[in-house]
Amino acid sequence: MANLEDWIIEQGLRGSDVGSLLSGFTERLEAEGVPLARAYVALPTVNPTIRVYTHVWTRSAGLMVEGVSHERNDLAFDRSPFNYMMQTEQTSCHWRVDDPEARQFDAFEDVRREGGTDYLARLFSFENAGAPGLRGIGISFSSARPEGLRPEEVARIDALLPLLSLAAYRMTVFDLTVAMLDTYVGLSAGRRVLSGEIRRGFGTTITAALLFADLRGFTTLADTAGMDLIARLDRHLEAMADPVAEEGGEVLKFMGDGVLAAFPITEERSREQACAAAIRAAQVALERNAETNRRHAGETPLSLDIALHCGDVFYGNIGAAGRLDFTVIGPAVNEVSRMEALCNSLDCSVILSESVASVSPVPVRSLGRHRLRGIAAERELFTFASVSVWTA
Structure with missing residues (x-):
């Protein structure tokens, strides 16, 4: 069996998550004769919703x-051993959990409940000016032995922790890369970038149901409202984007107060299924946007206009050599945006193209034939049969 150092290095090279790293490390330490009751790793991250993973x-x-x-x-962090260490500029401490000084730390109550008798804490700093959000790692171990960790066991752990920290750092940077790509370019696009689809102009032609949504009246309101409007805009964008994800689609781009999303047609999802998913997402988005307006009663309501179309698009890298965007372009994208622009004049909150309406799982009615800007031939457009006039 490989020694523990070799195992940590192997995990650093090929391991996928910090949790498995910590579990495997503690199990192997115990196999060496170090009785542990508890082990803890805290890693700050750069994430729109999460600041630290424990x-x-x-x-x-x-x-x-x-x-x-x-x-x-x-x-709890204010009363934690690690905050104390940071405030006193210490990187290593070792407490008995029954020491009177330890009463100031709430975390030691958890250690005692698990049968731990001491608390060995270490801080490692990641000096990286390019990623100041990844400040370092906090690690602690508690022994199950009445007298706590022995000096030779502490020395053994200290010899291993630099390797463990490096392995955890590599995993965290990878997780951060994936999370940032998922957040800023989308789940499917992020995976394509990580798989090597990074050259400008490279991509593929796909057939997809497209959803283009936009808030009516936001631009006018933004001219007079203050920065508080940003928090409200986020809630409206969530009302549009969350239903897309719930139906297996992907938000390709936020465009100010609007959203462009796609539901690709694949071997696993037929054209009928993709269009049905886009329709369900549109229905739920309208409901949630109306609910958002109700939560802002007394303020100017922001109505949602949605267009649905199905067609071929180019899905890939577009842009300048040093600044690329992984998105979709093509006539179908232009057409769905032109359709959405007619919602106001047609006094209708949802417009479907014939390609979507023909496979709609819900009843639709014709809005007649209309000319779309930049498109020569007239298009017959549709809406839900239940939609008679504009819906908030």
């Missing part, structure tokens, strides 16, 4: 991973 291994419950949000006012 990993706790206990002998009784195994591994637990928690993401701590930016909004959470975590008073």
Whole structure:
């Protein structure tokens, strides 16, 4: 069996998550004769919703991973050993959990409940000016032995922790890369970029149901409203984007107060299924946008206009050599945006092209034939039969 150092290096090269790294490390330490009751790893991250991930291994419950949000006012950290160490500029401490000084730390109550008798804490800093959000890693171990960790066991752990920290850092950077790509370019596009589809002009032609949504009246309101409008805009964009994800689609781009989304047609999802998913997403988006307006009663309502179309698009890298965008372009994209622009004049919140209406799982009615800007031939457009006039 490979020694623990070799195992950590192997995990650093090929491992996929910090939780498995911590569990495997503690199990192998115990196999060496170090009785542990609890182990803990905290790693800050750069994430729109999560500020730090905590990993706790206990002998009784195994591994637990928690993401701590930016909004959470975590008073527990203020009374934690690691905050104390940061405030006193220490990188290594070792406490007995029954020491009177330890009463100031709420976390030691958890250690005692798990049968731990001491708390060995270490801080490692990641000096990287290019990624200041990844400040470092906090690690702790608690022994199940009455007298706590022995000096030779502490020395053994200290010899291994630089390797463990490097492995955790590599995994965190990879997770961060994936998360940022998913957040800023979308799940499918992010995976394509990571798989090597990065050259400008490279991509593929796909057939997809397209959803183009836009808030009516936002531009006018933005001219007079203050920065508080941004928080409200986020809620409206969530009302549009969340239903897309729930129906297996992907938001390709936020465009100010609008959204462009696609539901690709694949071997697993037929044209009828993709169009039906886009229709369901549109229906739910209208409902949630109306609910958002109700939560802002007394303010100017922001209505949602949606257009649905199905066609071929180019899906790939577009842009300048040093600044690319992974998105869709093509006549179908132009057409769906032109359709959405007619919602106001047709006094209708949803417009479907014939390609979507012909396979719609819900009743539709014709809006007649209309000329779309930049498109020579007239198009017959449709809406839901239940939609008679504009819906908020």
